[in-house]
Amino acid sequence: MKLLITGGAGFIGSNFVHYILKKYPDYQVVNLDLLTYAGNLENLKEIENNPNYKFVKGDIADAKLMNELIADCDVIVHFAAESHVDRSILASEEFIRTNVIGTHTLLEAARNNGNKRFHHVSTDEVFGSLGATDPAFNEATPYDPRSPYSASKASSDHLVRAYFHTYGLPITISNCSNNYGPYHFPEKLFPLFITNLIEDKKVPLYGDGMNVRDWLYVEDHCSAIDAIIHKGRIGETYCVGGNAEKTNKEITYKILELMGKDESSIEFVKDRPGHDKRYAIDFSKIKNELGWEPSVNFEEGLQKTIEWYKNNEAWWKDIKSGEYANYYEKQYNNR
Ligand code: NAD
Ligand code: TDX
Secondary structure (H helix, E strand, C coil), rough: EEEECCEEEEHHHHHHHHHHHHHCCCCCEEEEEEECCCCCCHHHHEEEEEEEEEECCCCCCCCCHHHHHHHCCCEEECCCCCHHHHHHHHHCHHHHHHHHHHHHHHHEEEEEHCCCCEEEEEEEECCCCCCCCCCCCCCCCCCCCHHHHHHHHHHHHHHHHHHHHCCCCEEEEEEEEEEEECCCCCCCHHHHHHHHHHCCCCEEEEECCCCCEEEEHHHHHHHHHHHHHCCCCCCCCECCCCCEEEEEHHHHHHHHHHHCCHHHHHECCCCCCCCCCECCCCCCCHHHHCCCCCCCCCCHHHHHHHHHHHHHHHHHHHHHHHHHHHCCCCCCCCC
């Protein structure tokens, strides 16, 4: 099988490239990535010389290149996206260009090349925000995106569904909850807080810290996508979750404890505008149909993640001192 993986130099995409080459040594993987601020070939150093792996630098919105690459693959697994909610609040144009127009370009190329199998990696944020006692999101939950990021992802999901209904494109979609683990860009909660604490800095907790997310260790997301591309029903959406709903405050205290710090390291800062209160996922469909469930519990995943950041200081120090420093300053001045 020859996979075209888009966004394979990002957080989840690079974990997925490692996962696939390890589990299916005879598969061929082409990783197409634009190497935006979030793409990093350091994530793939260990496998860059694997004869079954090839990297192509390019833009998913480049129709000519997408046609060439898709002509020569069996399955497209589409991760590439602008992925950070706070950045979408600062400036959303790139989110529309990549997440909407880029996904549309890929769908067209898949359709023009004999209706190639297309898996679209999406998020639970498309479903909006839950109250404390609302039932968890499932595949039938109406879309209600509330940030420019989630609106652009919802838009891409709609296009993917439309290509199934209109053109019979063999698609599947996964809507997953928050991931954490190795190679997570340090603008996001887990890697920002862990690396700040290693550097003896404070951690910026938004608002009252009572917003709730469901957390999944990234390798479990990879195994869910693996199950869907091999056994998933065409045209279907699968919700993927970690059974680990936590407030940001709970997570912060857990990280502080595991890193030998106390609450004096917390800095409560201005809330994110339109901050979604709670996400939760009911993953019974993928569990019942495909036999998938998370294998790493939260405590174990968090320990592994903290260890990874402690052992890979060069990786995140490079990032934190680069372009990211400008972004962080802009964010900080915004508060
Ligand atoms: P990321 O920001 O770490 O990586 C995105 C990758 O896409 C980067 O390597 C970047 O260079 C590449 N990219 C961006 N624009 C591109 C373009 N125009 N053409 C080609 N490549 C481009 O993101 P992530 O956290 O790994 O998320 C991957 C996917 O999973 C996204 O679609 C995201 O919406 C979805 N998702 C993420 C989470 C999460 O918790 N991180 C949860 C659910 C779903
Ligand atoms: O400095 C921070 N302080 C803080 O309190 C940051 C960066 C975040 N937060 C809060 C905001 C959220 O409630 O922590 C929570 C998690 O924030 P992020 O790590 O930015 O993730 P989130 O906004 O939930 O979105 C993530 O999960 C779903 C990914 O970035 C998305 O790509 C994915 O779709």
